[in-house]
Amino acid sequence: xRFLLTCKQAHQMVSERLDRHLSLTERARLRxxxxxxxxxxxxxxxxxxxxxxxxxxxxxxxxxxxxSQP
Amino acid sequence: MTPPDDLHTQLDKMRPQLLRFAILQLxxxxxxxxxxxxxxxxxxxxxxxxxxxxxxxxxxxxxxKFKIIDHLRSLKREIALENGEDESESDLIDHLFKSNGHTxxxxxxxxxxxxVLQQQDFFRVxxxxxxxxxxxxxxxxxxxxxxxxxxxxxxKELQLSTSNLWVVLYRARLRLRECLDLNWFGNH
Numbered sequence: 001x002r003f004l005l006t007c008k009q010a011h012q013m014v015s016e017r018l019d020r021h022l023s024l025t026e027r028a029r030l031r032x033x034x035x036x037x038x039x040x041x042x043x044x045x046x047x048x049x050x051x052x053x054x055x056x057x058x059x060x061x062x063x064x065x066x067x068s069q070p
Numbered sequence: 071m072t073p074p075d076d077l078h079t080q081l082d083k084m085r086p087q088l089l090r091f092a093i094l095q096l097x098x099x100x101x102x103x104x105x106x107x108x109x110x111x112x113x114x115x116x117x118x119x120x121x122x123x124x125x126x127x128x129x130x131x132x133x134x135k136f137k138i139i140d141h142l143r144s145l146k147r148e149i150a151l152e153n154g155e156d157e158s159e160s161d162l163i164d165h166l167f168k169s170n171g172h173t174x175x176x177x178x179x180x181x182x183x184x185x186v187l188q189q190q191d192f193f194r195v196x197x198x199x200x201x202x203x204x205x206x207x208x209x210x211x212x213x214x215x216x217x218x219x220x221x222x223x224x225x226k227e228l229q230l231s232t233s234n235l236w237v238v239l240y241r242a243r244l245r246l247r248e249c250l251d252l253n254w255f256g257n258h
Contacts, residue, residue, distance in 0.1 A: 006167075006170070006171025006172070007167060007171055007172050007173045008163075008166075008167040008171040008172075009171065011166070011167075011173075012163075012240055015236070015239065015240040015243050015244075016236050016240065018239075019214065019221050019235070019236055019239055020221065020232070020236065038176070039172075039173045039176050039177055040173075040177075042176070042177040042178060042179050042180075043173075043177040043247075045179060045180055046177060046178075046180050046247050046250075046251075047243060047247075048183065049180050049183040049186060049187075050215075050243060050246060050247065050250075051215065052183045052187060053183075053186075053187055053192070053193070053196055054196075054215035054216055055215075055218075056187055056193075057091075057193060057196065057197075057216060
């Protein structure tokens with residue numbers, strides 16, 4: 001197994017990191033990859049934003065809904 | 071203390087939105103209506119339970135989540151993930167990458183989450199994107215990200231292997247990413 005991840009592997013790991021604890025080695029490999037790869041860094045940002053959005057989803061949305069009603 | 075009339079009015083206004091979320095999660099209108107009804111009753115029965123630490127909406131939504139989890143348990147058989155719901159598009163992942171494992175297109179920078187998440191309209195687009203997910207994928211994703219259930223719990227409820235669950239969630243995120251990129255961030 002090469003130490004350097006491909007973007008394909010890194011993408012999947014970025015997603016799985018939201019669902020499980022990565023091993024120490026996995027974390028190191030991902031950190032190295034993200035430090036040199038803008039594509040995966042952006043993807044990581046997208047995944048972080050998506051998670052934060054889901055956490056805020058209903059509470060954020062309800063006000064407009066009620067306010068917009070007469 | 072909230073006067074009863076006012077409480078009724080507030081809950082009435084919230085009802086359509088609560089129902090939308092319940093349907094989004096349960097994908098079963100009857101069960102969704104039951105869950106919302108039970109939620110409203112629970113709030114009305116104990117109006118003093120709301121301690122005012124969060125917004126009233128957050129409080130009501132929190133109760134709804136518990137009611138939905140109850141219904142998920144009773145719908146258990148129905149929600150078991152059929153093999154292959156999301157496998158028909160096996161290239162969903164593959165088409166993003168070249169044969170050497172590099173991305174085909176550069177993922178866009180979405181900017182600071184704080185700024186994006188302040189915009190109410192963003193959440194409307196997100197909701198539409200969630201509606202577009204395949205039914206069972208959506209249930210699994212909502213269990214994980216909206217109900218915030220642990221993966222072990224979801225696997226147990228749905229009798230999924232953990233690695234299977236990770237892939238389902240990864241695919242759901244890729245679909246949502248694409249939908250948001252197109253419809254909110256205006257890329258492509």
